[in-house]
Amino acid sequence: MQTWLNIFHLGVKELRSLGRDTLMMVLIVFSFTVQVYLTAKSLPESLHKAPIAFVDEDHSPLSSRIINAFFPPHFLTPAIIDQYAMDPGMDAGLYTFVLDIPPDFQRDVLAGRTPSIQLNVDATRMSQAFIGNSYVQNIVNGEVTAFVQRHRAVTTLPAELEVRARFNPNLSSVWFGSVMELINSITMLSIILTGAALIREREHGTIEHLLVMPLTPFEIMMAKVWAMGLIVVIVATASLAVVVQGVLEVPIEGSIGLFVLGMALHLFATTSMGIFLGTVARSMPQMGMLMLVILLPLQMLSGGITPRESMPELVQNLMLAAPTTHFVALAQAILYRGAGFSIVWPEFLALIGIGGVFFVLALGRFRKTIGSMA
Incomplete structure (x- = not known):
């Protein structure tokens, strides 16, 4: 019982220390x-306000018709x-x-000839160039076909595809x-907060105070894990309700x-990773460099940006050891598809094992680091 009381009081100390860290709170x-x-709104949803220009060397009704077919919101005037x-x-x-x-395009x-229109694309604007290329081709072909047929005919295909x-x-x-x-x-802050909490103890000299107290490394570490994890759970749940559901609708x-329960298991693993990185790094700049090496694979290869099925099989197998892979899977299943525990229990089990x-x-x-300080 005393062990859990120590963990609780140490965790409260961590929360108070975090509350005084203005930069971390921001x-x-x-x-x-x-x-x-900003991330949700800045993702390329479709072609939107793409700047376009025309060099009209024909000055014909057909060329004017093509130019007038491009209008907002897909293109700028x-x-x-x-x-x-x-x-x-x-x-x-x-x-x-x-x-x-x-010249002489309409003629x-x-x-019955097959004249060419030159389309120049600034491919450095990757998202617009990739999506807009097809938009432009379809619009031009549609206008030319309608002009030749004198009306917009409805094309009857041998099979109709119903998209749902x-x-x-x-x-x-x-x-x-x-x-x-x-x-x-969630992943980034949980690692940063626990790692920074340990580094902050070392930089402020309070880690020596803990060493002279009747506390075990398990109690010290567990206090940081539950305190920082609690902060992330509260703020992330509020963000899901207010920003995602409320503002972004x-x-x-x-x-x-159920999502919060899965998040808690995920945080058990990521906060432990933060403690491990905090024992390796000697300062916050070192911690920041280590975060770049750890976070990029966790975020890019977990299935949150690119489907795992499109990755090499070796990468898919290696990323099964990452908690983010299973957290992304259960989050998408629960929040998007309404999955229950009977569907996501394998991800929960994997997070328990990886976190352990x-x-x-x-x-x-951590014990080794504490022992060297003692």
Whole structure:
């Protein structure tokens, strides 16, 4: 009983110490509010306000029809330029797309020839260039076909494809980006907070005070784990309710309580990782460098950005040892698809096992570090 009382009181001390760290508090609030909102809104949902220009060397009804087919919100109002302004405009980044309609284009179309329109694309604007290329081709082909046929004919295909997008019927990137950024913030802050708490003890000299008390390394470490984990759980749950559901209006299908339980198991593993990194790093700058090495694989290879099925099989197998892989899987299943415990229990079990291994490794390293200080 005394052990758990020590853990509780040490955890309260950690919470008070964190409350006095203004910079860390700002980071927590920013990560779970502004960062979640900006990331969700900045993801390329579709082509939106792409700058486009035309070099109209034909000046025909068909060329005017093509130019007038490009309008907001997919494109900005088209700019009409001459051929000598095309290259300087693209070099200056004024236009993502420039279409050069050649002379006698309409005459060649009506004569049954196959004239070419040159489409210049600024491929440095990757998202717009990739999506907009198909948009431009479809619009031009549609306008030319309608002009030749004198009407917009409905094409009858031999088979009709019925598309039903489940769980995200509008294919909105906000629904996906907000939850994934929330998961990334949970992982990042849990590692940073526990690692920084240990480094802060060392830098302020309070770790020596703990060593002279009748406390075990297990009690010291467990206090940091539950205190920092509690902060992340509270702030992340509030962010899910206020920012994701409230401000961004993302519908949550499953049980938030079940998600919070999975988050707690995930935090058990990531806070242990933070303790381990805190024993390796000697200062916050070193901690920051280690975070870059650890966070990037955890975030990019967990399935939150790219589906795991598209990764090499070796990477898929290696990432099974990462807690983020299983946390992303259960979060998507619960929050998007409304899955219950009967579906996500394998991920819960995996998080318990991974968290236990990380905790034992971190505790061993922590004991060794404490012993060297003593």
